[in-house]
Amino acid sequence: MEDSDTSAILPEDPESSDQQFGSKNNCCLPNGSTCSKTPPYSCPFSISVEPVLFLNMFSLALQMPLYTQYLWDRFSEHVGYNGTKSGGCGNSSEPHDPLQKEVETLTAHWNLYISLGGFCVGLITVTLLGSWSDRAGRRVVLIVPSLGLAIQATVYLIVMYMKLPVGWFLFGRLCSGLSGDFNAILAACFAYVSDRSDRVSRTFRVAILEACLGLAGMFASIIGGKWRHAQGYINPFWLVLATNLAAALYAYLFVPESLTPDPESKLFSTQHHRAVIRLYATDREGGRRLKLWLYTLCFFVVVSVHFGSRDLYVLYELSSPLCWGSELIGYGSAAQHLTYLTSLVGLRTMQRCLEDSWVAIIGLVSNISSLVVISIANTTALMFTGYGLCFLFMASTAVLRSKLSKLVDPSELGALFASVACVEGLCSLVSSGVFNSLYPATLHFMKGFPFLFGAILLLIPAVIIATLGCQERGMNSRETTEENCVES
Structure with a gap:
């Protein structure tokens, strides 16, 4: 809708x-159409x-x-x-080995x-x-x-x-x-x-x-x-x-x-890069260019927070007060990846009664609550509680990719997802620099501050998606009213 x-x-x-x-x-495909480039074997x-x-x-x-x-x-x-270490977890009294630093x-x-x-x-x-x-x-x-x-x-x-x-x-x-x-x-x-x-x-x-x-x-x-x-x-x-x-x-x-x-398509042509530029530079009916930029911004923030926090989890778990060993770190990593499956099931369930915009917001709420709990986690139970609260985090990125694909012509889908993939690569670089710099800089007053910072950042895409969702619902209501008037 x-x-x-x-x-x-x-x-x-x-x-x-x-x-x-x-x-x-x-x-x-059920329509039985054929393709000029059929693979040697059927699916x-x-x-x-x-x-x-x-x-x-x-x-x-x-x-x-x-x-x-x-x-x-x-x-x-x-x-x-x-590679030997004389100190244990949280042992800050030992002098730092200059060779290890190098x-x-x-x-x-x-x-x-x-x-x-x-x-x-x-x-x-x-x-x-x-x-x-x-x-x-x-x-x-x-x-x-x-x-x-x-x-x-x-x-x-x-x-x-x-x-x-x-x-x-x-x-x-x-x-x-x-x-x-x-x-x-x-x-x-x-x-x-x-x-x-x-x-x-x-x-x-x-x-x-x-x-x-x-x-x-x-x-x-x-x-x-x-x-x-x-x-x-x-x-x-x-x-x-x-x-x-x-x-x-x-x-x-x-x-x-x-x-x-x-068959006449050429690989080495400037038109391919121009097509990517036109996606975001050409004005589109119904304010679609603005929506494209806003949803891309949302995607950038969500993925940056995900990458940045993921980079810090192991370091956060290794040090005091958690002091996890390799076994617990492995369980924590498995719990993080298990949320992909729970998000898939949750998304499928929520789609039966909610529009995609609100599914994305619920996914963001899940991610925000998880990061807040992890930012204050000082016990193993609390850390795994934070992982558990993140059970719907993937729903937001899936909805954002889907919404972006619906804002462009089908003949531009490759260019769109190529630009999204580049944004994702940029997210990895930016988030690594920001979160890895923020972590040591904030240790003196709050060890988990980078996770809290990520939770605050996620409020930005939540507000944007909610606003656009309300606008889309209002437009649908007006179109339905106009159609009813015409029919009557």
């Missing part, structure tokens, strides 16, 4: 949309891009902590730091170099591939970045086998960035489900993809630490390489095209 004002752009009937904007042809189940996203997210979540620990070990070996600094700096290198290259490539997929099709943008991530894993393995300088990690990251990186896969997957879904079911389909991200992260966090402790770094990275190749193979063999590709 709340999005009926976009009906001038997006037709309500999926079949009419197919005829106007290109056939949504795949082996699983084995009623799923499409979910396995591609799951496998690539699993590989990403598995390798990120591993290469950070590998950098730590390499720099420790380089400076002669043996290792921490080198590891943090190289993590920053690698992240920035991938983001800067990917910013150009993702927008290019995302907009190009609106004409060339989604499958190629699922396959090529998966192969790019496989090349990155191969470079990392070579570095580990041959003990090459750690600067080669940056080279591997740049190779992945040139192919679109994980952000291109995100953009293609969300654009794909938007192609295949109608306006009613889109929010839930988007939420399923978000749940895939959480489940993949949960399995990777459980497997990665234990495997690295048992067998070192190299064997887990072989699994990273295998999952990236499996994702590319699955996309090639089983994922049907969601739109009709244009």
